[in-house]
Amino acid sequence: MRVTFVCPTPVVGAQVIQGYADELAARGHEISVVRLRERAGLRVPGWSRRGRVPSSVRVVTTARLTPDVVPDGDVVLATDASTSKLLPALSDRHGRAGQLVQSREQWEADPGLRLAVPKIATSERLAGVLNGLGVPSSAVTVVSQGLNLAVFRPPHPALPRGHRVSVLVGPDSGAATALEALERTRALLPTMEVTAFGAGRRPERLPLWIRYLRALPTYELVRQVYQRDAVHLGDAVSSAQAMACGSAVVGVRGSAVEDFAEHDRNSLLVEAGDVNTMAESLVRLMLDRDLRTRLTAGGLRTTEAMDSSDSALALEKALHSWTSVVAPQR
Structure with missing residues (x-):
């Protein structure tokens, strides 16, 4: 499956997006990340998997978000209100359009969230917010936030933490x-x-x-x-x-x-x-x-119950379901 994440700069929720992208790539999918070029004063860390090991995720940096910079694929995910504005301009070659919703604040006004595309919400709470805005439950899939527990773990041996x-x-x-x-x-x-x-x-x-x-x-x-x-x-x-x-x-x-x-x-x-x-x-x-x-x-x-591999499997299943049904006209 070919999946593209479209991100703003700064990349809000960057580490969650990176975790999803890296885990999907590790499962054999072709993953691309399209992100806006950094603004003055902002610096986005390079993509990496399991610490210093390079990732197979393809990163495309652009000055403007246009359909031309989005690769052909099966699914394309907007990750905030600004990137969601690109979705109506995409064509079938870009894949099924959808939205990844990590927080209500990323989406500013309600119209962006009411776009008639399927959505991934990172919590049941956010799914409830979407339902409250009129988004039908059938359009929302909850994929809980995952953690790479090989990276995010206590130090060994334990160190004094002081004040x-x-x-x-x-x-x-x-x-x-x-x-x-x-x-x-x-x-x-x-x-x-x-x-x-x-x-x-x-x-x-x-x-x-x-x-x-x-x-x-x-x-x-x-x-x-x-x-x-x-x-x-x-x-x-x-x-x-x-x-x-x-x-x-x-x-x-x-x-x-x-x-x-x-x-x-x-x-x-x-x-x-x-x-x-x-x-x-x-x-x-x-x-x-x-x-x-x-x-x-x-x-x-x-x-311990927030393993990113479990989240990636749930996301993979959700995205597969999107590509198996006929998409509505954009």
Whole structure:
């Protein structure tokens, strides 16, 4: 099967897309990724599989998204609102058009999600959102987020993590609340070390006392961030990855993090915008070693069931079903 993922820059949810693409390629499919050329200040890590091993995924970088840059195939997946605008212009030679929905925020206004094409949602929660927008259940297939557990795993031997926190700085990460909570936590724990990471240049709003790492390859993200920090603040993707590497997670209720995170079982959850409770949660996790140990153990049990090979198999089955039925006229 020939599958094309069409991505913006920055590639929102890049590591999930990369995981799907690499796993499908490993299963013998011809996989292409078409992505916009990087804008000033943005850098997208190169494609890699299982750490430093090159992938067979074909990556096409372009200044403009047009039908001419999309290879012939069996399926073409838009991954956000901007790339979805390309779908009506594609022809039969490009394959069956569809959408990969990782978060509601990626899709801006509702019309893009109401396009009459089949959709992959990465959680039951997102499938419910789509149904609420009028998308029929028959058009939505849930393929849960997967993790490459050969890459995202705790360090061996275990390392002391101290008062270290990692925070994702991105469009859907809730970074503003997290940064304010970190400022308050630092007043109580001046020894706290914070590492922020993201795809672009260091944000101007980021305090100078926070270290910033830009566009790390996956294996460096694991080594320099997830395996060394005690607590993580981020979106659903980064939180799952950090959890699999042994970090404790502080997440936001009502966000995609709740697809796998449960309060006081494998994480601590706070209400959106609740800076005080987020700061209190950070302090608790760094001072209460027993609590952190219990939650990280729960997190490891949770992520053991999130193997990317299982997700790839479910995605493969869904895409095969798309190509076996007659596509509606675009």
